[in-house]
Amino acid sequence: MTLHEDLDAYVSRTFGTFWTTRNGQKVPDSGDIASTRNDAVNLDAVVLYADLRDSTGLVRDENDTFAAEIYKSYIYCAARVIENRGGVVTAYDGDRVMGVYIGDAKNSNAARAALEINYAVKQIIQPSLEKIYGHKYTVQHKVGIDRSDLLVANTGIRGNTDLVWVGTAANNAAKLATLSLGYSTYASEKTYLCMNAASTYKDSETKTQNMWTYLGWHHGVEVWGSNYWWGF
Amino acid sequence: MSVKDEITKYAHDTFTSTWTTTDGRKVPTPESNIGLGNVATKINATILYADLSDSTGLVKSHEKAFAAEVYKTYVYSAAKLIRSAGGSVTAYDGDRVMGVFMGDHNWSVATRVALKIEGTVEDILRPEMKQGWPNKSFTIKQKCGIAYSEVWVANTGIRGNNDYVWVGNAANYAAKMAALKKSYSTYITGAIYDVLDDGLKTTGTGSRVWTDLGSADLGFRIWGANAHISL
Numbered sequence: 001m002t003l004h005e006d007l008d009a010y011v012s013r014t015f016g017t018f019w020t021t022r023n024g025q026k027v028p029d030s031g032d033i034a035s036t037r038n039d040a041v042n043l044d045a046v047v048l049y050a051d052l053r054d055s056t057g058l059v060r061d062e063n064d065t066f067a068a069e070i071y072k073s074y075i076y077c078a079a080r081v082i083e084n085r086g087g088v089v090t091a092y093d094g095d096r097v098m099g100v101y102i103g104d105a106k107n108s109n110a111a112r113a114a115l116e117i118n119y120a121v122k123q124i125i126q127p128s129l130e131k132i133y134g135h136k137y138t139v140q141h142k143v144g145i146d147r148s149d150l151l152v153a154n155t156g157i158r159g160n161t162d163l164v165w166v167g168t169a170a171n172n173a174a175k176l177a178t179l180s181l182g183y184s185t186y187a188s189e190k191t192y193l194c195m196n197a198a199s200t201y202k203d204s205e206t207k208t209q210n211m212w213t214y215l216g217w218h219h220g221v222e223v224w225g226s227n228y229w230w231g232f
Numbered sequence: 233m234s235v236k237d238e239i240t241k242y243a244h245d246t247f248t249s250t251w252t253t254t255d256g257r258k259v260p261t262p263e264s265n266i267g268l269g270n271v272a273t274k275i276n277a278t279i280l281y282a283d284l285s286d287s288t289g290l291v292k293s294h295e296k297a298f299a300a301e302v303y304k305t306y307v308y309s310a311a312k313l314i315r316s317a318g319g320s321v322t323a324y325d326g327d328r329v330m331g332v333f334m335g336d337h338n339w340s341v342a343t344r345v346a347l348k349i350e351g352t353v354e355d356i357l358r359p360e361m362k363q364g365w366p367n368k369s370f371t372i373k374q375k376c377g378i379a380y381s382e383v384w385v386a387n388t389g390i391r392g393n394n395d396y397v398w399v400g401n402a403a404n405y406a407a408k409m410a411a412l413k414k415s416y417s418t419y420i421t422g423a424i425y426d427v428l429d430d431g432l433k434t435t436g437t438g439s440r441v442w443t444d445l446g447s448a449d450l451g452f453r454i455w456g457a458n459a460h461i462s463l
Contacts, residue, residue, distance in 0.1 A: 003316050004356075004463040011305045011356050015364030019297045040300060056404035064384045064399060065251045068272060071397040072388050073243045079390035084235045092395050093323045093330070120239055128243040151296040155304045157311035162324050164303040166296050171288040219288075232236050 014038060021151070027088040027100045028152050030163055035156025045102045046110040046147045046191055047169040048087065050078040050117050051177040052095040053140040062137065070129070070139055071095055077120040078141075084232075085113035090165065096177065100150075100165070107147060107194035114143040114185040115199075115211070115230035121184075122229055144176025146188040146221065175219045183225030187212065192224045202228065246270060256385065259320040259332045260396060266387040272399075273385045275334060278342040278378060278424070279402040280319070281410035282310040282349055283328040285373040298365060302372055303327055305360070309352045310374075317345045322398065328410065330403070332383075339380050339420075340429040344461065346376035346418045347432070351460035377409025378420045408450055416443070417460070422453030435459065 001009075017038050024032075024041040033039050052058075052074050059067045075097055079089045082099035086109050091098040101110045121141050129139065150167035176186040192200075192212060202209035211228040233241075249270040256273040260266055266273055284290075284306050291299045307329055311321045314331035318341065323330040333342040357372050383400030409419035420428070425442060433441055442455040 003312060007309050007312060007352060007356055007463070008360075010308055011360045012363070014301050014305050014308075015360045019300075021297075038297070038301070040297075056401075056408065059399055059401055059404055064272075064382070065270070068251075068384050068386050068397065068399045069246045069270070071399055072386055073246050075388045075395070075397060076242050076246075076390055077239045079388070080235055080239055089390060091324075092390070093328075095397070124236070124240050125243050128240065128247050131244075132247045149296070151300050153300045153304055155307045155311075157308055157321060157324070157329075162307070162311075164300060164307060164327070166291055166300045166303055168288070168291050171291055175288070220292075232234075 024102070024152070027090065027102055028163070030154055033152060033154040033163065035154040038153070040151050040153045043100070043102055043150045043152060044147075045100050045150050045167075045169060046106040046145055047150070047165070047173040048082060048099040048101065048110045048113060048143060048145045049173040049177040050082070050097045050099070050143045051141060053142055055095040066133070066137070070137075073125050073128070074121070074139065074141060077125060078117050081116045081120055082113050085109050085116065087113060090163065098170070105196070107191045108196040108199040110145045111187060111191065111195050111199040112230055114145055114187070115226065115228050116232055117141070117143055118184045119229035119231050123231065141184060142177045142179065143185045144173040144179070145186070145191050146172035146176065147191045147194070172219070172221050176221065176223060179218055179223070181215055181218070181225055183213070183227050185226045187224045187226070189222035189224065253384070259322065259334055260385045261320065266385060266396065268387055268389040271386065275383050275385065276381075277383050277402065278333040278338045278380045279383070279398070279406045280314065280331040280333065280342045280346060281328060281377045281406040282331070282346070283375050283377075283410040285375055287327040290370065294368070294370065298368065301364070302361070305357050306353070306372065306374060309357065310349050313345050313348050313352065317341050319345060322396070330398075332398070337429060339378070339424045339427060340432055342378050343418070343420055343424065343428060343432055346378055347457070347459055347461040348463060349374065349376060350417045351462045354460055355462050374417065375410050375412065376418045377406040377412070378418070378424060379405035379409065380421065380424055405450070405452065409454060412449060414445060414449070414456060416456030416458055418457045420455050422455065425455045
């Protein structure tokens with residue numbers, strides 16, 4: 001089969017056949033979804049994107065080794081925190097990590113994970129960096145979270161392991177993670193309104209000291225920002 | 233060990249250990265087993281980012297099944313074209329694909345792939361989409377960004393020990409170019425344009441393929457093309 005025939009067959013099959021979909025009880029992995037036909041899983045999910053800020057400047061202006069150490073530390077910390085808070089690390093692309101949360105506490109868990117990633121950056125990565133390098137560089141990052149239905153399908157490139165996550169939460173979370181409004185965490189209003197008191201207020205007993213600030217509409221999304229961190 | 237202890241140890245080890253680097257002769261794969269410590273493979277490579285345009289609008293304004301078909305066919309086609317030209321599909325994140333090219337004239341090979349991705353969108357994806365969804369007014373559009381540099385490949389060791397970070401200007405520049413909104417479907421850096429094969433600079437009829445877009449957008453010179461190559 002020529003490349004042209006291969007692409008023709010795949011594309012006409014994809015646009016020409018009906019979908020089989022089912023509701024997911026867990027975040028799917030590639031073994032759960034067929035790549036050879038239009039098979040998909042529906043999820044009501046919160047998507048979290050954690051993104052190292054100004055990685056272009058970091059790579060351009062600093063040593064390769066120094067940049068690689070920051071990339072490695074940030075990606076590793078974000079991925080471990082996402083999983084430790086009950087999320088699944090679903091995609092991973094250079095300097096950013098995508099996590100997915102489902103279940104009753106998904107909004108609260110994703111928000112808490114975001115604030116915990118901020119703690120890891122400010123209280124673990126930065127001090128560790130300064131011990132070796134002094135005050136030469138401040139690691140900055142941003143996390144975006146949003147909730148929506150997601151349709152998860154399998155494209156079947158790279159040994160059947162490549163899922164596409166189709167839903168506004170995936171796009172919005174990635175966009176929120178690139179906002180430059182002076183905050184390290186950005187949550188959509190949809191997510192914010194469903195967080196529990198512990199993920200919303202510094203003092204959750206009295207529901208005072210809201211950790212989040214309303215920032216209005218950005219990229220078509222109502223956004224809340226936070227500069228708090230959550231220690232662990 | 234608590235997560236805090238584990239992360240602290242990882243950050244400490246990463247910032248204190250010296251690096252072992254080797255020169256890579258081919259693009260590292262999961263089977264390359266790059267070590268988990270401060271170990272990197274250095275390559276000189278061209279990186280191509282292929283990115284579906286306006287996926288946010290696509291998902292917001294259309295049914296998910298339709299959006300998923302566009303995502304699937306675009307990502308599948310881009311990945312196949314990268315591989316069939318000898319490139320490696322190294323990262324893959326929702327609606328975009330990253331390809332890495334090494335070897336002779338890899339900048340020209342990557343550029344030819346980008347023009348073929350555009351050709352495939354125009355010649356195959358759009359007509360097939362029209363057949364499956366005759367009443368949709370949506371037009372599939374995409375953008376590719378291409379840059380060349382030294383790239384350090386290191387392993388973060390999350391998710392089954394094979395998650396590489398690609399640290400080099402080419403990775404950042406290519407991703408940024410693929411996100412430009414200057415109405416071109418392919419963007420290359422000035423450095424690539426300067427060494428690009430002549431056959432990719434002019435069309436069969438002799439007209440110029442590339443437009444000099446200056447360096448105001450990203451801080452380095454870029455060239456844009458709206459040409460395509462059919463399969």
